[in-house]
Amino acid sequence: KNQVEQSPQSLIILEGKNCTLQCNYTVSPFSNLRWYKQDTGRGPVSLTIMTFSENTKSNGRYTATLDADTKQSSLHITASQLSDSASYICVVSATKDDMRFGAGTRLTVKP
Amino acid sequence: GAVVSQHPSWVICKSGTSVKIECRSLDFQATTMFWYRQFPKQSLMLMATSNEGSKATYEQGVEKDKFLINHASLTLSTLTVTSAHPEDSSFYICSAARAGGSGDEQYFGPGTRLTVT
Numbered sequence: 001k002n003q004v005e006q007s008p009q010s011l012i013i014l015e016g017k018n019c020t021l022q023c024n025y026t027v028s029p030f031s032n033l034r035w036y037k038q039d040t041g042r043g044p045v046s047l048t049i050m051t052f053s054e055n056t057k058s059n060g061r062y063t064a065t066l067d068a069d070t071k072q073s074s075l076h077i078t079a080s081q082l083s084d085s086a087s088y089i090c091v092v093s094a095t096k097d098d099m100r101f102g103a104g105t106r107l108t109v110k111p
Numbered sequence: 112g113a114v115v116s117q118h119p120s121w122v123i124c125k126s127g128t129s130v131k132i133e134c135r136s137l138d139f140q141a142t143t144m145f146w147y148r149q150f151p152k153q154s155l156m157l158m159a160t161s162n163e164g165s166k167a168t169y170e171q172g173v174e175k176d177k178f179l180i181n182h183a184s185l186t187l188s189t190l191t192v193t194s195a196h197p198e199d200s201s202f203y204i205c206s207a208a209r210a211g212g213s214g215d216e217q218y219f220g221p222g223t224r225l226t227v228t
Contacts, residue, residue: 042222043221044155101157103154
């Protein structure tokens with residue numbers, strides 16, 4: 001069973017709308033949680049990284065939250081743009097080199 | 112900074128041949144590089160971890176004799192898919208951890224699309 005579960009699996013929204021992606025994990029111990037954006041046919045690009053003590057981190061229109069007690073994280077995208085269409089991957093690290101990948105949420109932004 | 116490149120970006124080869132994929136950290140030294148495979152609509156799956164100057168550590172189920180990894184320098188790691196089969200067709204992505212960093216900084220390459228005919 002995957003230790004990092006993302007929902008929804010896919011999402012379609014209209015340009016300009018906001019959306020929130022979810023990530024639940026059971027990884028233990030916990031080192032950090034990252035959100036990546038992966039365009040089709042490209043490598044993942046880091047959006048945010050949060051450690052245990054951080055509960056929110058912003059990067060432009062992307063805001064990630066972390067509740068280490070409930071082991072949940074969310075990625076909120078504000079005022080979506082067509083270029084936001086991509087897969088968003090939640091990655092939880094147990095140790096320095098041990099990264100557990102979620103299956104990703106495929107976001108499609110339509111005009 | 113922190114740019115990772117891969118070469119080639121895509122390759123088509125015939126079944127039974129070998130293919131080498133290069134992963135380079137362009138503006139930093141990477142003590143550790145990681146190789147991932149990604150099938151369509153699936154997330155990245157770690158294949159192996161390579162440390163400069165030592166043998167790679169392979170994940171369970173990954174054949175080390177089929178996927179040869181060489182990390183000869185602090186800026187270059189190579190993955191060679193030997194005796195390729197159509198089921199090896201996939202998207203291969205490397206990442207590099209910056210030397211001297213916390214280990215939490217991993218930078219991904221753009222990926223290499225391998226198609227075996």
